[in-house]
Amino acid sequence: MRRSCITYLSCLFFLTAVIFFCWGCEMEDEFETSPFRNFEACWKLLDENYCFFDYKEVDWNATHDKYFPMITDSMTEHELFQVLASMTLELQDGHVNVVSKYFFSSYEGWFQYYPANFNWSIIQSYYQKGARAGDYDEIRYVRLSSDRIGYIYYGSFNESILESELNKIFDAFEGCKGLIIDVRDNGGGSLTNSDRFASRFLEEKTVCGYIQHKIGKGHQDFSEPFPLYLEPSDGNLWLKPVIVLTNRRCFSAANNFVSKMRILPNVRTLGGSTGGGSGFPFTSELPNGWRIRFSTSPILDVDKQHTEFGIAPDIPVTLSPDDIERNKDTLIETAIQLLLASD
Amino acid sequence: MKRIIGYLWVCFVTHPLLAQYHNEEIQRGMNEGTLIGIGTSQIRDTYLSPFNYAGWGARIFNERMTFFREMRFSRQQIISVDISSTENPAENVNDFGAFVNYSFAYHYRLQAGANFRLLTGASAHLMGGFIYNTRNGNNPLSAKVDVDLNFSFLALYRFRINGRPVVLRYQGDLPLVGVFFAPHYGISYYEIFNAGNMADVIKLNSFHNKFSLKTHVTMDIPVHNATLRLGYLSSLYHSDINDIKTHILSNTFMIGWVKQFMLR
Known part of the structure; x- marks a missing residue:
């Protein structure tokens, strides 16, 4: 009986260890600077969360196809930022921002071409x-x-x-x-x-x-x-x-x-x-740590x-x-x- | 079936006499252990970020356990508080987590030898806490409230080191069914709490949308007139509801003391 108990216990322990090991593998995430991966992450975040695509009649798939060819493996961080900023500006939304360590993108068309009416x-x-x-x-x-x-x-x-x-x-x-x-x-x-x-x-x-x-x-x-x-x-x-x-x-x-x-x-x-x-607006992030904000509700x-x-x-x-x-x-x-x- | 019903009746309805595991002669007693520990923590909550945050965690763990009915049953109460600080892969944002867990369990002895006992049972578990992201604006926090009925199993093995009795224990708690706070995919806490849209934020949970497993291994070692307890606790929590995924994984090494109370 003692042997069967020990076998039973060993099985439980082994099963637990396997579950935790698999879990640890699934949780693995690394700092990722690949322009392709960050571009796709940015596009997907907005695709799944942004709330005004239909109201603004923005074809987000077409936007992806427009900007994707601009992504290269050798592009600099600044060049990647400019592509992501341009892509998000298509949404014409002051609540959509991409924020890197050094740069900040924001749509300003909502006030730029109007009289200030304020002094x-x-x-x-x-x-x-x-x-x-x-x-x-x-x-x-x-x-x-x-x-x-x-x-x-x-x-x-x-x-x-x-x-x-x-x-x-x-x-x-x-x-x-x-x-x-x-x-x-x-x-x-x-x-x-x-x-x-x-x-x-x-x-x-x-x-x-x-x-x-x-x-x-x-x-x-x-x-x-x-x-x-x-x-x-x-x-x-x-x-x-x-x-x-x-x-x-x-x-x-x-x-x-x-x-x-x-x-x-x-x-x-x-x-x-x-x-x-x-x-x-909600906030999220890209694999390289850049912050991204977008309208959700x-x-x-x-x-x-x-x-x-x-x-x-x-x-x-x-x-x-x-x-x-x-x-x-x-x-x-x-x-x-x-x-x-x-x- | 009758056996199961009888067992549940004994577990949750009757009020058995207290006893203590270490000494068969003691008919009523309680074993209380308080441990503190530190370890690693990994958190991913897609309401806050799609990425895994990793860092450290600390825990305070208090457990009271009694054996009764000729050592065939045990009753266990655990309160634990854990906090964690984790960082995103880019190491420029933190998640702070804080959770309180309370569980109340009854176990039944399946098998026993001279130095070995295997017990299984059920526990009611309550968890409340939050994960706070330091960078997010309108979605900085993900609140967690879970109430579960768990399957619980427990093995105790007593042996001697240098003539001193040592008790090794392995325990696992697996939630079977319960309810939890589950906000909709893109709902803001402003809408839930300020505007009062509470509809459908409490959901039934089971293996189709949640898997959680808490295991701990402890070793009780007598030191002079006291008992030192060394422990390792692994906690795994996964939920996938309303397209929001949450993973919380922690490994904690603990140390503390065990107190024995004579009640006869």
Whole structure:
């Protein structure tokens, strides 16, 4: 009996050892600089994860065939980077980046060919002229037009703000007739921060958009749109008229903020079209260690439409050269007039 | 079949008396070992990266074991906490892993000799933890929560070195069926936790989508009035669900002390 026990135990131990050995072999991965392997890995990662192929009518297989002949065994790291960067630029997506140790690729067509509609030095002069000015890092606020209009500039949703700080800001606007929220040149950041800010402008829980995600590797493998709700904050609410100033460089979370704000009853948007960037981006990597980022989950507006290419404003206004010369911001001035004229 | 049902009844329903393995005369006792260890760790989670990350791991392992019913049954409780730091093949990104495991097992003695025992049984196992990637933006973390029913087997062999009794043990735990947290292929944790889309994130697991095996070998060596325990633990975890593959492999060498509690 003892012998049979030992045999049984030996078999178990041997089986375990084999399983672990096989596993170790399968887990083997090595640092890989081969241009071919990295090209294929980059193409495949996007093929299986990128979410806007069909919406943008990008033929990804054709893109592979276009760039593959440019890959050679002897190409330098920089040359490989340029091919991968060019291939990813075909997606026309500011959320798609290839990042190596020395280089960074980013699509900039979403803002490059549009008017800036923004002059920071002019905005700063409004702070100097206004009353009760204050700031929390990327957030600046002031009372304009003889204390009748509140103005907030939120430059990046990477910057979080506490509920107590938001309370102080809205306390500073007590008695104002309307509020200008300026998110021009806000390149995005955390949706949690943009939602926290937007939650000050509504009275009841509201569907403000939808989100989808990939459920498989196919280009059409998407989940059903899942509603995104915005809930009113427990802090000070602002339910008087609001005008949100936008330009082409409102991107990603800022684009999402505009998408949510524009459905609220007291809110209008003014300025230029936003830059889009409605795909929730994920990060992964290539065998050579380069980082790659890409949009994976489309965030839709309340009508279940994509906002990947931007959101047109309710009131289109462009920064005029004459106003720039007079150190005036056309968008702020127009917004003040509209808010003062509102009931 | 009746034997199996009877065995499960005894294992999970009755409350047997405690006993201790080392000394047949002790009718009620408990053997508790606490070990710490370090070793190697390999992680691949395709939610974070398609590549294998390799590095080191550390573990704290606490085990309580009792024998009862004339040494025919044993009850075992294991709590272990392990952490790991691993690097991608290019060595420019880290994954940090942290897991807590708890298992509660009953074993039945299949065969026994003067110095040898072979036991088999079942255990309930709970695991919770995460893998954190230092470079990823919106997908920096892969959370793991598993609840399993395991097949567990255990062999004990007692022999003498220089006249001192030494106990060598080999144990394996193999999950048969359970449930685990399994997010969809491309879903973000923002959608799951902020937006509240929890639909279908808990899935049934078995061999079709998960294979896991935990084995450990320990040797108890008396040193003066105490017992030193040396151990080696191998843990293998593989899951393939919703096109997300996870492999976690660790080998840990451990050392610690065993305490005996008399309860009679």
